Amino acid sequence: MPRLVVEGVSYSRGSQLIIDNLSFGLAAGELLSITGQNGIGKTTLLKLIAGLLIPEQGAIQLCHADNGQILTPQSNHQAWLGHRNALKDTWTALENLLLLRQLRSANEFDPLKALSMVGLFKQRHQPVQTFSQGMKRRLALASLLLTNAPLWLLDEPQNSLDKEGIALFEQMLARHLEADGMALMASHHALSLSTPNCRYLTLGSSS
Amino acid sequence: MILFWRVLKQQLDLAYEHKTAWLNPLLFFALVTLLFPLALGASTSNLAAVAPGLVWITALLATLLSLETLFRDDVADGTLELWCANQPSLLVYAYAKLSAHWLLYCLPLVLISPLLAYSLHLPMVALAVLMLSLLLGSIALVWLGAIGVAITTGLKYNSFLLALLVLPFYVPVLIFGASAVEITTQGLSAAGPLYLLAALAVLAVTLAPFAVAKALKLSTS
Amino acid sequence: MNPILKWCYQLAVPHILYPRIQAWLPWVALVTFSLLALGLYLGLAVAPADYQQGEAFRIIYVHVPAAWLSMAVYVAMALMALSVLVWRIQVAELALVASAPIGAAFTLIALITGAIWGKPMWGAWWVWDARLTSELILLFIYIGIFVLYDAIEDKRQAGKAVSLMTLVGLVNIPIIHYSVTWWNTLHQPPSLSKFDTPSIHIDMLIPLLIMLLAFKLLYLLMLMLRMRLSLIERQPQAAWVKALIKPATTGDKP
Amino acid sequence: MSEFWAMGGYGSYVWSAFGLSALILIYNLWLPIYRHVKLLQQWRNQQQEEQAL
Numbered sequence: 212m213p214r215l216v217v218e219g220v221s222y223s224r225g226s227q228l229i230i231d232n233l234s235f236g237l238a239a240g241e242l243l244s245i246t247g248q249n250g251i252g253k254t255t256l257l258k259l260i261a262g263l264l265i266p267e268q269g270a271i272q273l274c275h276a277d278n279g280q281i282l283t284p285q286s287n288h289q290a291w292l293g294h295r296n297a298l299k300d301t302w303t304a305l306e307n308l309l310l311l312r313q314l315r316s317a318n319e320f321d322p323l324k325a326l327s328m329v330g331l332f333k334q335r336h337q338p339v340q341t342f343s344q345g346m347k348r349r350l351a352l353a354s355l356l357l358t359n360a361p362l363w364l365l366d367e368p369q370n371s372l373d374k375e376g377i378a379l380f381e382q383m384l385a386r387h388l389e390a391d392g393m394a395l396m397a398s399h400h401a402l403s404l405s406t407p408n409c410r411y412l413t414l415g416s417s418s
Numbered sequence: 419m420i421l422f423w424r425v426l427k428q429q430l431d432l433a434y435e436h437k438t439a440w441l442n443p444l445l446f447f448a449l450v451t452l453l454f455p456l457a458l459g460a461s462t463s464n465l466a467a468v469a470p471g472l473v474w475i476t477a478l479l480a481t482l483l484s485l486e487t488l489f490r491d492d493v494a495d496g497t498l499e500l501w502c503a504n505q506p507s508l509l510v511y512a513y514a515k516l517s518a519h520w521l522l523y524c525l526p527l528v529l530i531s532p533l534l535a536y537s538l539h540l541p542m543v544a545l546a547v548l549m550l551s552l553l554l555g556s557i558a559l560v561w562l563g564a565i566g567v568a569i570t571t572g573l574k575y576n577s578f579l580l581a582l583l584v585l586p587f588y589v590p591v592l593i594f595g596a597s598a599v600e601i602t603t604q605g606l607s608a609a610g611p612l613y614l615l616a617a618l619a620v621l622a623v624t625l626a627p628f629a630v631a632k633a634l635k636l637s638t639s
Numbered sequence: 640m641n642p643i644l645k646w647c648y649q650l651a652v653p654h655i656l657y658p659r660i661q662a663w664l665p666w667v668a669l670v671t672f673s674l675l676a677l678g679l680y681l682g683l684a685v686a687p688a689d690y691q692q693g694e695a696f697r698i699i700y701v702h703v704p705a706a707w708l709s710m711a712v713y714v715a716m717a718l719m720a721l722s723v724l725v726w727r728i729q730v731a732e733l734a735l736v737a738s739a740p741i742g743a744a745f746t747l748i749a750l751i752t753g754a755i756w757g758k759p760m761w762g763a764w765w766v767w768d769a770r771l772t773s774e775l776i777l778l779f780i781y782i783g784i785f786v787l788y789d790a791i792e793d794k795r796q797a798g799k800a801v802s803l804m805t806l807v808g809l810v811n812i813p814i815i816h817y818s819v820t821w822w823n824t825l826h827q828p829p830s831l832s833k834f835d836t837p838s839i840h841i842d843m844l845i846p847l848l849i850m851l852l853a854f855k856l857l858y859l860l861m862l863m864l865r866m867r868l869s870l871i872e873r874q875p876q877a878a879w880v881k882a883l884i885k886p887a888t889t890g891d892k893p
Numbered sequence: 894m895s896e897f898w899a900m901g902g903y904g905s906y907v908w909s910a911f912g913l914s915a916l917i918l919i920y921n922l923w924l925p926i927y928r929h930v931k932l933l934q935q936w937r938n939q940q941q942e943e944q945a946l
Binding site for chain 3: 636
Binding site: 697744755872875 | 897900901902903904906907909910911913914917918920921922925926928929932933936937940
């Protein structure tokens with residue numbers, strides 16, 4: 212049962228301080244939704260936790276809830292979904308999915324089943340360049356189904372998704388949290404389902 | 419290791435999509451070689467004397483030009499960010515990416531170089547050594563140049579900056595490569611420079627990907 | 640922690656480093672210029688002329704220290720680059736970027752004085768001699784470093800990129816130097832004498848050592864001046880910088 | 894003294910070498926001092942403007 216611990220993290224871009232001495236924890240089964248206006252540093256915070264950026268001060272650790280032993284390398288226990296979909300346009304949906312699976316600690320979930328769950332089964336052999344933005348986002352979300360990484364780091368997961376896509380995403384998220392997964396999400400869409408353990412962290416205010 | 423072959427296959431498939439791309443360095447190489455006789459006059463003695471240097475400089479510039487597009491597509495569609503988030507595989511990605519680039523862009527250069535060198539009246543005896551020196555040298559050029567490309571991805575007008583950063587490090591490769599061919603034309607054995615060239619290639623292949631991985635992480639932040 | 644170590648750690652804190660530079664500046668300047676004057680006087684007026692090259696050999700009193708400094712500054716920059724990438728010391732980043740133009744200046748001096756020295760010796764302003772060629776390549780590496788620093792907007796990221804480039808350069812410089820010397824022996828017409836300082840008489844050596852020390856202190860002086868500037872330039876909103884401006888009454892030192 | 898300037902016939906080389914080196918070094922010493930003074934003055938003027946407001 213993993214637990215995320217963030218202590219006293221601060222990060223500045225150039226001479227402008229973006230994240231100032233931020234500390235919080237995240238237990239298994241919890242969702243933390245990061246809100247705040249654009250450019251306040253939501254993506255920067257996600258990148259700090261994913262290890263893409265190195266904080267000036269503070270520490271970020273993913274460890275076991277019980278004995279506190281740190282899970283290394285952290286990159287095997289997290290799944291990053293960036294602003295862009297990380298898909299190769301000239302490849303088909305299935306080929307993209309198979310490579311994305313390589314990049315995270317994969318589980319035995321069948322890629323075709325994942326595609327059908329996000330409603331892309333019929334287009335599995337079509338090159339991604341023929342997809343609409345919403346379909347590309349669903350394909351990127353489908354890759355999250357293929358990993359057993361406990362920590363999900365999602366940057367604007369719902370953007371360019373239609374109503375049905377958002378419902379699909381929230382189901383996926385709920386199932387992940389029930390399976391003792393954790394998620395950190397930066398987004399503007401309010402979550403419709405009232406997940407019991409959803410906490411909000413607003414950047415910009417003195418949190 | 420499977421990830422290495424998978425990414426290598428992926429790169430080769432991707433390059434297969436836009437097939438003409440791998441021809442560009444070859445066309446550049448042939449075109450520039452055409453310019454030399456026009457400029458230096460077609461007399462055999464003139465050209466033969468400088469042929470080794472000319473072929474090597476053209477191959478070096480062709481490699482440098484082909485390096486620019488190394489990470490551009492991955493940065494654009496966000497896959498690089500994914501690789502950077504997964505630290506151990508970033509190194510594998512760097513190795514695979516560079517090997518694929520070398521296979522696609524530099525190997526054809528090496529294969530076509532005897533033809534162009536012959537057109538510059540390079541003595542026949544030196545053609546084999548030319549190919550060997552280009553083979554080893556282009557490995558060092560790609561791996562060393564990749565560090566400069568990784569640092570300058572995402573910057574504007576980075577082609578000049580890339581040349582400025584990387585050309586000083588190309589000097590040893592050029593010296594050993596060109597002199598290997600020149601020594602053979604004088605009838606001596608070119609073992610010395612070729613061994614040094616091979617040493618440079620091995621040094622570049624082992625050390626450069628670490629710097630490339632670090633630079634990629636910096637430029638995506 | 641013993642006081643010396645503590646004193647050094649404080650150097651990494653901007654608002655302590657700035658006043659410390661201000662305090663030490665006049666003393667370093669005094670020592671540097673007096674050493675420089677002594678070295679020049681001994682080298683130009685006192686040292687005996689060289690039996691072979693006559694008075695022209697006195698150019699070594701500026702050429703050799705400059706060539707030595709052009710390498711020493713790069714090694715110092717590599718150490719700073721390590722402390723930026725490994726120990727993440729912010730001030731080392733400023734020092735690294737401040738040292739690049741100084742290193743380039745010393746390399747330029749070495750090149751110019753080498754060319755001027757070559758004219759009476761071989762009758763040509765530029766000779767593809769091994770040492771001059773490696774100095775020229777080193778100059779391009781320095782220029783590459785600060786062009787790279789300007790090309791990146793976010794100065795924190797630029798500092799890290801420049802540190803990485805400096806370390807990559809450090810690995811390559813010995814290889815470049817070896818390959819250029821190897822190339823020189825390959826193509827050197829026998830008549831060109833080896834470009835080395837002639838076997839040096841003790842009276843000639845002392846001024847050279849003094850000049851070497853003076854040039855090292857010059858590097859320190861120039862580094863302190865540039866660091867002083869970039870310390871406040873990079874953090875205009877910092878409290879200690881604001882405090883610096885407020886008391887306009889006391890005449891502040893230049 | 895005059896033979897000191899003549900430098901055994903190499904005077905022009907020796908003095909041009911030392912002169913150019915001095916030029917480069919003085920420029921590198923003068924530039925940061927000039928900018929430092931200018932920057933402090935500029936900020937002080939800005940501050941006076943704000944206070945005068």
